[in-house]
Amino acid sequence: MPIPILMPALSPTMEEGTLTKWLVKEGDAIAPGDLIAEIETDKATMEVEAVEEGILGRILVAEGTEGVKVNAPIALILEEGEDASAVQSAPAPAPAEAAPPPAAAEAASAPQERPAPALAPQPTSVPTSATPTSDGTIKASPLARRLAAQAGLDLASLQGSGPHGRIVKRDVEGAAQGTVGLAGAAATAQVIPFAPAARAPQDFGIKPGTYDEVPLDSMRKVVAQRMTESKQTVPHFPLTVDCQIDELLALRKQLNAKAPEGDGAYKISLNDFVIRASALALRKMPDVNASFAGDKRLIHHHADIAVAVAMEGGLITPIIWQAETKGLVDISNEMKDKAARARQRKLMPEEYQGGTFSVSNLGMYGVKEFYAVINPPHGAILAVGQGEQRAVVKDGALSIATVMSCTLSCDHRVVDGALGARWMQVFKGYIEDPMTMLL
Numbered sequence: 001m002p003i004p005i006l007m008p009a010l011s012p013t014m015e016e017g018t019l020t021k022w023l024v025k026e027g028d029a030i031a032p033g034d035l036i037a038e039i040e041t042d043k044a045t046m047e048v049e050a051v052e053e054g055i056l057g058r059i060l061v062a063e064g065t066e067g068v069k070v071n072a073p074i075a076l077i078l079e080e081g082e083d084a085s086a087v088q089s090a091p092a093p094a095p096a097e098a099a100p101p102p103a104a105a106e107a108a109s110a111p112q113e114r115p116a117p118a119l120a121p122q123p124t125s126v127p128t129s130a131t132p133t134s135d136g137t138i139k140a141s142p143l144a145r146r147l148a149a150q151a152g153l154d155l156a157s158l159q160g161s162g163p164h165g166r167i168v169k170r171d172v173e174g175a176a177q178g179t180v181g182l183a184g185a186a187a188t189a190q191v192i193p194f195a196p197a198a199r200a201p202q203d204f205g206i207k208p209g210t211y212d213e214v215p216l217d218s219m220r221k222v223v224a225q226r227m228t229e230s231k232q233t234v235p236h237f238p239l240t241v242d243c244q245i246d247e248l249l250a251l252r253k254q255l256n257a258k259a260p261e262g263d264g265a266y267k268i269s270l271n272d273f274v275i276r277a278s279a280l281a282l283r284k285m286p287d288v289n290a291s292f293a294g295d296k297r298l299i300h301h302h303a304d305i306a307v308a309v310a311m312e313g314g315l316i317t318p319i320i321w322q323a324e325t326k327g328l329v330d331i332s333n334e335m336k337d338k339a340a341r342a343r344q345r346k347l348m349p350e351e352y353q354g355g356t357f358s359v360s361n362l363g364m365y366g367v368k369e370f371y372a373v374i375n376p377p378h379g380a381i382l383a384v385g386q387g388e389q390r391a392v393v394k395d396g397a398l399s400i401a402t403v404m405s406c407t408l409s410c411d412h413r414v415v416d417g418a419l420g421a422r423w424m425q426v427f428k429g430y431i432e433d434p435m436t437m438l439l
Contacts, residue, residue: 002076003052003166007061009070010041010048011349016218017041018066019074028056030077032141032169037063037074042218043316043352044345051168052141054079140167147172219314230374234292235412238371241424244401245387248273248434255328271307271361272332274384274406276437277430278359279303279323281423288423289356290414291377297414298377306355306375307335311343317375318342319355328437363387369405379414382427383407404431 007017018040024030031053039048057078061068068074138155140148144167148155151172158175160167201211216224230236252268259266282289282303291298303324306317318338320331341347358381360372365386372383387404394401406427410420430437 002057002078002082003054004060004073005036005050005052005075005077007068007070007072007074008039008048010039010046011043011353014041014070014218015221016067016069018218019061019063019068020045021063022059023047024056026056026059030054030056040218040345042222042314044347044349046348051170052077055082057082138167139165141169144168144172151175217313223314226376227373230376234374234376236374236409237412237417237420238407238409239417239420239424240369240405240407241428243404243406243428243431244392245270245404245431246402248431249387249402251434266329266332268328268332269335270363270387271359271384272328272335273431273434273437274361274382275305275307275320275323275331275335275359276326276328277427278357278382279305279320279326280430280437281427282357283324284426285419285423287419288380288415290379291356292379292411292413293377300356303357304355306352306358306378307339308358308360308372309339309342311345316342316347316352317355317358318347318352358382359384363404369407371407372409374409374411379411380420380423381409383409406431 007019010017019037020040021038022036023038024034024036030036030050032049032051034050035047036050036056037048039046054077056075058076059074060076061072061074139160140155145155147169148158148167153172153175155167158167158171159165161171202208248270252270252273255268256266280303286299289300289303291300302322305320305323307320308315308317318335320326320334320338323331326334338347338351342352355375356378358372358375358378360381361384362370363384363386367385368388369385370383372381374381383406385405385407387402389400390403391398392401392403393399406424408420408424408427410416415423
């Protein structure tokens with residue numbers, strides 16, 4: 001029986017994608033690890049590898065097709081001994097159905113007066129257990145069988161994430177390493193559904209023909225889902241401080257003037273200082289470098305700073321991993337590289353998923369001050385405004401200084417007011433005495 005290739009979940013938040021290009025054609029022999037297609041997700045365009053071996057018998061989804069749902073069949077593979085006639089008459093398999101969430105099953109069996117939660121998380125597809133076929137064999141690809149034998153793993157003990165519960169390469173590798181792969185992470189991801197406006201524009205007095213409807217693309221849908229989740233479930237509160245940055249600007253000018261030409265060249269930005277100061281403040285006050293996890297707090301070992309980067313159709317947050325261990329030049333070079341690739345949608349998922357703290361800077365747009373929405377599961381996000389000359393009082397006399405307003409949005413479940421305020425004082429200390437960031 002032909003094996004379906006399913007639309008993969010390339011990130012935990014992916015629900016659908018665009019099949020931009022096929023890298024193989026019908027009749028080609030493919031093996032596990034071969035690149036077979038390019039798929040555009042909500043954040044990036046990625047190449048997809050085959051997990052089965054055989055002959056590509058039939059392409060079900062043409063390249064350029066948008067809105068292909070995760071787990072929808074996109075092609076059929078002929079196994080050994082099958083010919084092209086096996087796929088010509090084969091109907092396209094139905095997408096793998098998601099298992100009903102426990103909350104939904106409980107609500108269905110409960111008395112009617114017990115309402116179901118309004119925002120019950122809905123999981124995507126869940127890997128099924130490897131169940132024997134009628135002849136007692138376990139569904140597994142040839143490569144998975146070989147890898148399992150080499151690792152000494154019993155196929156019957158593994159869960160298959162391939163079509164119809166078939167065990168594939170990633171299942172064996174995950175079991176051997178004791179980890180859950182990308183497919184497993186996506187399978188357990190919980191997304192609070194984004195509900196579009198229930199009322200028509202005419203209900204608000206908006207006349208037909210006076211507006212254009214622009215459908216949400218994948219990125220904007222994910223932004224809508226995550227920000228709705230954040231505002232509905234995370235108790236935000238903001239803290240704002242004004243930082244005088246004249247010394248920082250002078251130091252930045254000196255450092256950039258000493259930059260070599262050619263190899264080793266750099267140009268440090270104001271935002272690089274902000275990232276560095278945030279990371280050092282998190283190292284000094286690790287309780288702010290936290291996430292809420294139900295009945296516990298997660299205190300992270302490293303300051304992994306996610307930095308908001310605007311791109312066409314939305315934004316993305318490349319991560320500077322272990323930023324507390326990196327100097328200004330390293331942060332600057334890494335940030336420029338990731339921001340450029342982010343705008344081209346060339347980042348890998350591991351470069352923008354995760355992190356422990358966020359920074360969003362709108363100062364370059366002339367924004368004086370703003371309040372950012374927390375990016376779960378982070379416990380806080382720093383919003384940075386424009387540095388501008390303002391009247392300040394120094395030693396009882398009026399003077400002029402360059403001032404930058406910064407606002408920390410905190411998740412009150414893990415960062416209370418006093419803790420957040422102390423962190424802001426530490427951050428302000430680094431910004432106003434920037435030489436301490438070089439020690």
